[in-house]
Amino acid sequence: MKILILSNYANGLYLFRKEVLQAFTDKGYETVISVPSDENCRKLEDMGFQVIPTEFERRGSNPVHDFKLFVKYTKLLRQQKPDVVLTYTIKPNLYGGLACRIKRVPYLVNITGLGTAVEKQGLLGKALIAFYRVAVKKAACVFFQNEGNQQFMLTHGVGKERSRLLPGSGVNLQEHPYVSYPSEDKGIIFLAVLRMMKDKGIEEYLTAAEQIAGEFQESRFYLVGEYEEESRKTYEPWIQRLSEEGKLKYFGHIDDVPKVMAQSHVIVHPSYHEGLSNVLLEAAACGRPVLASDVPGCRETLQSGLSGLTFPARDTEGLVRAIKTILSYTKSDRQEMGLRGREYVEHVFDRRKVISIYLEEIAKQINK
Incomplete structure (x- = not known):
């Protein structure tokens, strides 16, 4: 065979x-x-x-x-x-x-x-x-x-x-185990894992990171993913500028994404379309609340209001509102959302x- x-x-x-x-x-x-x-x-x-x-x-x-x-x-x-x-x-x-x-x-x-x-x-x-x-x-x-x-x-x-x-x-639940929610003493880390292309929502994420980092001192923004050569000239200078200004930490392409995910507090996925987002499944498996665009392939991975929040795709202000909302929650609220996400993927995915x-x-x- x-x-x-x-x-x-x-x-x-x-x-x-x-x-x-x-x-x-x-x-x-x-x-x-x-x-x-x-x-x-x-x-x-x-x-x-x-x-x-x-x-x-x-x-x-x-x-x-x-x-x-x-x-x-x-x-x-x-x-x-x-x-x-x-x-x-x-x-x-x-x-x-x-x-x-x-x-x-x-x-x-x-x-x-x-x-x-x-x-x-x-x-x-x-x-x-x-x-x-x-x-x-x-x-x-x-x-x-x-x-x-x-x-x-x-x-x-x-x-x-x-x-x-x-x-x-x-999602491989053994390879992606629950990881205890990290301390927020040094700030709340938002992480996006995506390829540097428009359809993945990179523009909305970078704009929101720039706005929120300037307004909320406790916020930190991480970014993991590789450039698409056809769009590198658009996004590389932007990412470099935000990195130099201390508003973003860019990791590039890395093999050990779960390690960075475990250090983060909230996972953001502003994609315009997905089959079913592996990033969101792995984030939930890790026990992290998520902010995801409200499109097929993203919305199915979470219980909105329980394990994460959704926002309209292609909508920077919608993403900013979602970030501000989850920042308004207590640490225990965010931790509980992550636990619910883990329970959900264990049951469904x-x-x-x-x-x-x-x-x-x-x-x-x-x-x-």
């Missing part, structure tokens, strides 16, 4: 799906992974998986380059002869799904988020939806990570043949539930 995984980023597979991959190994399935080559591929290789470098532009829309990706996937199916294919992220879903459909290889598609183009429903968005309808029509199952995304796509005819809701990637769903769907293909 051979499973082929198609994805756009090795580190995403390692951070959020390594337990799923390990479960395949434990069941005796051979697992091969196709991703663009980068330094993170070694993590998957060290786990014993064969990694096949498959280069493509993660965010480009050059039709010639994208057709080449379709050809690569078609060739890969012919060479590897997998029994089942799992696809993640937009281009592997579309071009990998289409290749599987044409080659009549059973495939499972994971729609981890809609993306800005689809949500705006402009010309490009309509074209992507039409492509999705064709690419996933013969999929054994189309997974969605939140009900909002599922209903949107089903309404547009995507996944209507067979779809299933996953609790995101879930244990990663073992995700693993069992994948194994169940793969078993259906084996037993056909």
Whole structure:
């Protein structure tokens, strides 16, 4: 039994799906992974998986380059002869799904988020939806990570043949244990973990940090994440200025995010859209209250008013109000919100539930 995984980023597979991959190994399935080559591929290789470098532009829309990706996937199916294919992220879903459909290889598609183009429903968005309808029509199952995304796509005819809701990637509750709420004697630390791109809400976070840090001396703002090269020139000078002014501490890309999360008091996630936010799940697992944009993929991870607060996406003033509100609470209030968050993810988002769903769907293909 051979499973082929198609994805756009090795580190995403390692951070959020390594337990799923390990479960395949434990069941005796051979697992091969196709991703663009980068330094993170070694993590998957060290786990014993064969990694096949498959280069493509993660965010480009050059039709010639994208057709080449379709050809690569078609060739890969012919060479590897997998029994089942799992696809993640937009281009592997579309071009990998289409290749599987044409080659009549059973495939499972994971729609981890809609993306800005689809949500705006402009010309490009309509074209992507039409492509999705064709690419996933013969999929054994189309997974969605939140009900909002599922209903949107089903309404547009995507996944209507067979779809299933996953609790995101879930969270490994052993790897992300509860950590005691830290002392607030030296201030209250707000942390955002995100890529430096507009859709992740970086502009709202930086603006709010600048405003709140100047108004509330007890507040501290941390930022973890890597630059996207196309937006570095926009955000790097801004982040450097706030760092020099003492209003922000920027860590860059780090492997040990839980360590910084454990030092923080409140986790902020101002993203415009998500499949299901792993950052918010890990924050809740750690026992930290969260401030999250009120969009599908974020709102499901918390109990608003109990384990965190929501605010409108793309709304700096809304974020500022949420920060001021949680600053008005007592330390014990914030600590209690974190405890409720931990209880909630234990009940709803244990990663073992995700693993069992994948194994169940793969078993259906084996037993056909």
